[in-house]
Amino acid sequence: MALGRSTLMSAISGNVGSTEFAMTKDGMVMKKRKxxxxxxxxxxxxxxxxxxxxxQRWSSLTVEQKRAFNAYAKTHPITDRLGGVKNVxxxxxxxxxxxxxxxxxxxxxxxxxxxxxxxxxxxxxxELWAYGPYFTISDFDGLSPGTPVDSIWIxxxxxxxxxxxxQRWIPIVTKLYSGTFVNITNHFLASxxxxxxxxxxxxxxxxxxxxxxxxxxxxxxxxxxxxxxxWWKMDDIAATPxxxxxxxxxxxxxxxxxxxxxANAHTVAGHIHLALYLDGVDDYIELPDAITVxxxxxxxxxxxxxxxKPDSPAAGTAKNILSNFEVGxxxxxxxxxxxxFYVVLTFVDGGDTHAYAVLAETPVDNIWYHFAVSRKxxxxxxxxxxxxxxxxxxxxxxxxxxxxxxxxxxxxRPVPDRWAPGAVDDFRLYAHTLRxxxxxxxxxM
Numbered sequence: 001m002a003l004g005r006s007t008l009m010s011a012i013s014g015n016v017g018s019t020e021f022a023m024t025k026d027g028m029v030m031k032k033r034k035x036x037x038x039x040x041x042x043x044x045x046x047x048x049x050x051x052x053x054x055x056q057r058w059s060s061l062t063v064e065q066k067r068a069f070n071a072y073a074k075t076h077p078i079t080d081r082l083g084g085v086k087n088v089x090x091x092x093x094x095x096x097x098x099x100x101x102x103x104x105x106x107x108x109x110x111x112x113x114x115x116x117x118x119x120x121x122x123x124x125x126x127e128l129w130a131y132g133p134y135f136t137i138s139d140f141d142g143l144s145p146g147t148p149v150d151s152i153w154i155x156x157x158x159x160x161x162x163x164x165x166x167q168r169w170i171p172i173v174t175k176l177y178s179g180t181f182v183n184i185t186n187h188f189l190a191s192x193x194x195x196x197x198x199x200x201x202x203x204x205x206x207x208x209x210x211x212x213x214x215x216x217x218x219x220x221x222x223x224x225x226x227x228x229x230x231w232w233k234m235d236d237i238a239a240t241p242x243x244x245x246x247x248x249x250x251x252x253x254x255x256x257x258x259x260x261x262x263a264n265a266h267t268v269a270g271h272i273h274l275a276l277y278l279d280g281v282d283d284y285i286e287l288p289d290a291i292t293v294x295x296x297x298x299x300x301x302x303x304x305x306x307x308x309k310p311d312s313p314a315a316g317t318a319k320n321i322l323s324n325f326e327v328g329x330x331x332x333x334x335x336x337x338x339x340x341f342y343v344v345l346t347f348v349d350g351g352d353t354h355a356y357a358v359l360a361e362t363p364v365d366n367i368w369y370h371f372a373v374s375r376k377x378x379x380x381x382x383x384x385x386x387x388x389x390x391x392x393x394x395x396x397x398x399x400x401x402x403x404x405x406x407x408x409x410x411x412x413r414p415v416p417d418r419w420a421p422g423a424v425d426d427f428r429l430y431a432h433t434l435r436x437x438x439x440x441x442x443x444x445m
Contacts, residue, residue, distance in 0.1 A: 042190065046100060046171070054098035057110070058091050065111050069094050072113035099208050105149055105176040114213045121218040124205050127246075130197040130227045133185040135248055148177040148209045152184070154192055155202040162221045166202050177207065181248055199224040229302075229431040230291045234424055235274045236263035243276065243285055250291040252410075256283045270425040271307045271368040272445060280311065280319065280421025284412030287429075289404045292324075295431050296332070296402035303374040303434040304332075305442050306410075306427040310420065314339045314364035319420035320413035321371075324406050332401050333413065334371060336420065339364045343373060343382045343390070347399040356397065358382045358390035368425070370443040376433040386443025388436065 020033040058066075069090030077087045078096075099108045126136040136152065151174040155166030173187040188195070195201065201222055207215040231246040241261040243252035254261045254276070268277045278284060295302050308321050314336040325331030330348045334341070341360040346353065362369070362384055372383040378397040382390040402408065410427065412419045428442070 050098055050100045051095070053101060054095055058094050061094075061111065066090060069113055097208075097214070099149060100151075100174045102149075102174060102176075105147055108208075108210050110211065112211065114211055116212060120215050121205055121207060124203070124218045124220050126203055126220060126222055128188075128195055128201065128222050128224045129247060130199075130224050131194045132189065133183055133247065133249065134188045134195075135181050135183055136203075137179075137181050148207055149174055150177045151206045151208065153204040154188070155204070156192060156195075156199065158200045158202050158221070160200045160223070162202075166204075169204055174208075183248075195224045197224055197226045227430070227432065228428060229295050230287075230429040232285075232287075232427040233273070234270060234276045234426060236276065237267050237274065238262070239264050245291075250288045252288060253286045254283070255286055258282055268423050270423065271309070272426050275307070275309070275423040275425035277423045278411035278419070278421065280411070280419045282419060284414070284419065285410040285424065287408045287410065289402075289407060291429065292408045293402045293404050295429055296400065296408075298400040299398050300431065301374075301376050301433045303372060303430040303432065303439070304428070305370070305372040305430075305434070305439065307368050307370050307425040308422055309366065309368045309425075310336055310364050310422040312364055312366040318342070318418055320409070320411075320418040321420045321422065321424075322408070322410055323413040323418070324402060324408040325413060326406065326415075330399065330401060331406070332373070332408070334373070335418070336364050341369070341371075341384060343371075345373070345380060345397070345401065347396040347401070349396055349399055352396070354394055354396040356380055356390075356392045356394065360384045360389045372434070372439045372442065374433045374439070381436075383436075383439050383443070386440040 020031050022029045022031075061069075067090075071090075073088055073090045073093045076093070077085050078093075079085055093113070094110065097108070097110050097114065101107060126134075128134050152172045153169040154172055155169050158166060170192050172191050173184055175182070175184070201224060203220040203222060205218040205220070228247070230250045232243050232252055233246055234243065236243050239262045241254040241256075241263065243254060243263065245251050254263060254266060256266075258281070259265070259279070263276065266276045266278070266283070268275050276285065294300070304322070306322070310321070316338055318335045318337045321334045321336065323331065323333040323335070325333040325344070325346065330346050332346075333344045335344070336342075341362055341364065343358040343360065344355060346355040360382070370383075370385050372386075374381045374383075375397065378395055379393040380391065380397050381388060410424050411422065426445070434442075
């Protein structure tokens, strides 16, 4: 690098050949020209392709159409990022309309200046889960003419105060607007990778319609939710037998052969919000094999945690609060018997059977109790109200506890008759082992 002070040198600015010239307070700086940055990231390639596409579309407009955009631009100044107001060319305004191409929707054909802006979003809502999946639902007040699409960006690692503007937006997807839950996990993973539990992020939504300006951005601030396999909050009040998984992946089902199986017929006050009541006659909730079987398979770590409010006093016959147990086989059972809680995990390996039973000497009253069962390798732990009531390490404890077709049931073991009357709330299934302090936090909710 060299410095120069001549009048000729001070008039030079920019690149000449392989040399870069720049004026500083100390004079002209000459240095080796930096290599051109390669625009080869997926986002940069996509943006470049879209820009080229819309540049070609501008070239294909007729003279009259271009005049219309130029005339429109003269009477519609724009505001730049620094708040300055200025007029731009008709071509620049046309390029601001550009929408990335996608197989999800037909091409946008813009041949005249936009008449107005589409109606703005009134609701944008999302749940982001650590390590996926990610679900979004977005809505706005009425559909504009034409097929709308929405674009979504994310800004990661934001301050929880939400007082500053994100500096870097990562494009996630531009997709056909649906107005309902959409799983866009793959788009998130391709654009920004896995999200971290507790990470604060901002999402930006922009709606686009043919012959209309893009909507104003809708910014949504979110804290990334914890790693969890399934989460049935039991807050269901719909006239359907569906018990919603909060991740919208593994909904459970209310079974009530002689009564009303719809959730609104079983809804009661819960420990956290609402709960579902099972009458102990023939009611139960069937959890789906799609998530319980792989989570409770051999050599897997897991944690089951939930709230239960039993009817009291407990009968002398075992009543299964949670069970997929069959006599002579493996399985899990949490029961009441003679005014005590029992937790039994049974493992079978050929002709060998090992059962780990825990008697929790807690009076079975008509109050809320928190249960948690976890496995880490060959070690089992059982908790009631956040307090450890039993732990065992045994070689057979790593064997399977579930099999397809033998459902994990809340409130029952139908054969023989072991229905348990009571209410269940906030049932969580983790595909990893929670620490004792994490279980204590759940029990303190």
